[in-house]
Amino acid sequence: xxxxxxIVAGRGALPVALSRALAGQGRAAVLAEMxxxxxxxxxxxxxxxxxxxxxxxxxxxxxxxxxxxxxxxxAVARPRLDPAQFDFxxxxxxxxxxxxxxxxxxxxxxxxxDIFEAEGFAVRAAHEIAPELLPPAGVLTxxxxxxxxxxxxxxxxAIVAALSAVDVGQGAVVADGLALGVEALxxxxxxxxxxxxxxxxxxxxxxxxRGVLFKGPKAGQDRRVDLPVIGPDTVAGxxxxxxxxxxxxxxxxxxxxxxxxxxxxxxxxLFLWVRREGET
Amino acid sequence: xxxxxxIVAGRGALPVALSRALAGQGRAAVLAEMxxxxxxxxxxxxxxxxxxxxxxxxxxxxxxxxxxxxxxxxAVARPRLDPAQFDFxxxxxxxxxxxxxxxxxxxxxxxxxDIFEAEGFAVRAAHEIAPELLPPAGVLTxxxxxxxxxxxxxxxxAIVAALSAVDVGQGAVVADGLALGVEALxxxxxxxxxxxxxxxxxxxxxxxxRGVLFKGPKAGQDRRVDLPVIGPDTVAGxxxxxxxxxxxxxxxxxxxxxxxxxxxxxxxxLFLWVRREGET
Numbered sequence: 001x002x003x004x005x006x007i008v009a010g011r012g013a014l015p016v017a018l019s020r021a022l023a024g025q026g027r028a029a030v031l032a033e034m035x036x037x038x039x040x041x042x043x044x045x046x047x048x049x050x051x052x053x054x055x056x057x058x059x060x061x062x063x064x065x066x067x068x069x070x071x072x073x074x075a076v077a078r079p080r081l082d083p084a085q086f087d088f089x090x091x092x093x094x095x096x097x098x099x100x101x102x103x104x105x106x107x108x109x110x111x112x113x114d115i116f117e118a119e120g121f122a123v124r125a126a127h128e129i130a131p132e133l134l135p136p137a138g139v140l141t142x143x144x145x146x147x148x149x150x151x152x153x154x155x156x157x158a159i160v161a162a163l164s165a166v167d168v169g170q171g172a173v174v175a176d177g178l179a180l181g182v183e184a185l186x187x188x189x190x191x192x193x194x195x196x197x198x199x200x201x202x203x204x205x206x207x208x209x210r211g212v213l214f215k216g217p218k219a220g221q222d223r224r225v226d227l228p229v230i231g232p233d234t235v236a237g238x239x240x241x242x243x244x245x246x247x248x249x250x251x252x253x254x255x256x257x258x259x260x261x262x263x264x265x266x267x268x269x270l271f272l273w274v275r276r277e278g279e280t
Numbered sequence: 281x282x283x284x285x286x287i288v289a290g291r292g293a294l295p296v297a298l299s300r301a302l303a304g305q306g307r308a309a310v311l312a313e314m315x316x317x318x319x320x321x322x323x324x325x326x327x328x329x330x331x332x333x334x335x336x337x338x339x340x341x342x343x344x345x346x347x348x349x350x351x352x353x354x355a356v357a358r359p360r361l362d363p364a365q366f367d368f369x370x371x372x373x374x375x376x377x378x379x380x381x382x383x384x385x386x387x388x389x390x391x392x393x394d395i396f397e398a399e400g401f402a403v404r405a406a407h408e409i410a411p412e413l414l415p416p417a418g419v420l421t422x423x424x425x426x427x428x429x430x431x432x433x434x435x436x437x438a439i440v441a442a443l444s445a446v447d448v449g450q451g452a453v454v455a456d457g458l459a460l461g462v463e464a465l466x467x468x469x470x471x472x473x474x475x476x477x478x479x480x481x482x483x484x485x486x487x488x489x490r491g492v493l494f495k496g497p498k499a500g501q502d503r504r505v506d507l508p509v510i511g512p513d514t515v516a517g518x519x520x521x522x523x524x525x526x527x528x529x530x531x532x533x534x535x536x537x538x539x540x541x542x543x544x545x546x547x548x549x550l551f552l553w554v555r556r557e558g559e560t
Contacts (some may be wrong), residue, residue, distance in 0.1 A: 080484075163443070182443070186461075
């Protein structure tokens with residue numbers, strides 16, 4: 001399997017991080033970009049632009065590039081399909097695609113992965129290609145979580161676990177036991193922006209507990225798809241929301257640009273805690 | 281028990297609705313208002329202003345008004361306590377108050393209700409005083425929920441049920457299977473405002489499914505405290521968020537100013553569906 005890896009590229013900086021990790025391993029990459037959702041391509045990789053209506057054309061183009069492996073990287077907007085444009089391949093897959101598009105994120109993604117595998121592509125998770133994106137457990141910053149922060153992280157982790165039972169969200173913000181924010185489809189950055197905009201009287205005493213962002217994968221998440229990601233923007237959002245720090249599930253959340261993330265957290269006085277499940 | 285009912289008054293229009301319901305039954309009411317959180321008092325009811333630090337003074341004032349029954353109405357901001365100000369009664373209750381303030385909403389409220397009952401007050405739920413606030417099951421508007429709306433309502437109800445296991449939120453917005461918003465401490469209006477501000481590419485095809493707000497009580501919620509409430513503002517928020525309608529749990533959500541709510545929903549083309557559990 002020496003050919004290029006196709007990166008099905010969604011939002012965020014993960015596609016670039018992944019192609020650079022591949023380059024470091026002497027592997028080439030091709031970006032597969034959904035029409036209407038252009039992705040950053042600073043390294044000038046070959047791009048295959050696709051429409052879900054034309055999956056036959058996508059698979060053919062990937063094979064033309066010698067692709068045998070595919071990685072999904074970053075959330076892709078759920079496409080609005082035009083059935084009149086379906087090619088033969090999409091038509092034959094429509095009975096599986098259309099119902100799955102109505103489910104949660106996981107249901108949709110599992111369907112997509114299954115389709116690629118049925119076409120003979122090997123699906124590789126981002127953290128499998130670039131394991132260095134998963135930091136070791138422990139506190140990576142000068143700031144350390146206090147005992148209230150640890151309780152808030154545990155409560156936020158419990159909330160994320162409860163949400164994962166209904167295929168929703170991967171993050172929550174808790175301050176002094178209060179759930180200030182719960183992540184839904186719009187994502188972590190929007191949740192943090194909403195917390196930042198809360199009036200003071202909705203928050204607990206900031207002198208006592210400023211609040212913790214917890215992120216973790218959904219329970220039972222398909223490990224072929226990308227795990228949740230944090231990056232420098234997450235630190236900026238957490239700082240703007242007045243939080244004391246960020247806790248992420250050890251082995252379950254990727255950190256993009258780790259050095260920059262730690263430097264930004266240190267500069268803002270936030271902790272970054274890579275938390276083992278159940279750790280207090 | 282012919283004396284006045286004390287309404288421990290929080291945010292929103294429920295305290296006024298409740299005092300007017302009592303007046304219709306020939307009962308008087310007294311507003312108990314937490315210092316720093318003034319409440320509307322259009323009918324000029326007697327007001328007892330209290331601090332959690334001075335519960336002894338509160339109980340004495342209520343007894344001075346001849347109060348034997350208490351109703352809690354509307355969310356109250358969690359107070360920031362100054363232990364130096366505690367009176368004797370609050371000091372003796374502090375071992376129960378302080379830990380409960382760190383839990384979820386329900387833990388705190390249960391503690392408060394228990395304290396009032398231990399003092400000899402009868403705690404009455406708002407819907408017990410004014411059962412007319414709970415509308416009958418069925419669709420109350422000209423607009424009817426379609427089959428997608430019914431599926432979205434069922435998924436949102438499942439999300440609310442999952443959240444109630446971790447003592448969070450009472451509402452969710454789902455559109456075509458996608459969780460666009462999950463209610464946390466900041467409440468329904470803020471969740472709807474966030475949904476209204478989402479970029480179009482985060483939403484499903486609005487021609488196919490515009491989305492449903494579901495509200496319901498937490499599973500196992502203490503029925504002595506007020507059930508969730510919707511009112512004309514909720515309809516305005518749902519309309520601004522582009523939703524197709526509102527579903528509420530039958531017997532579990534109070535509707536303030538029902539005629540105005542139905543008129544506003546009809547004017548906006550929204551449905552209001554009082555949904556029995558499990559109904560599709």
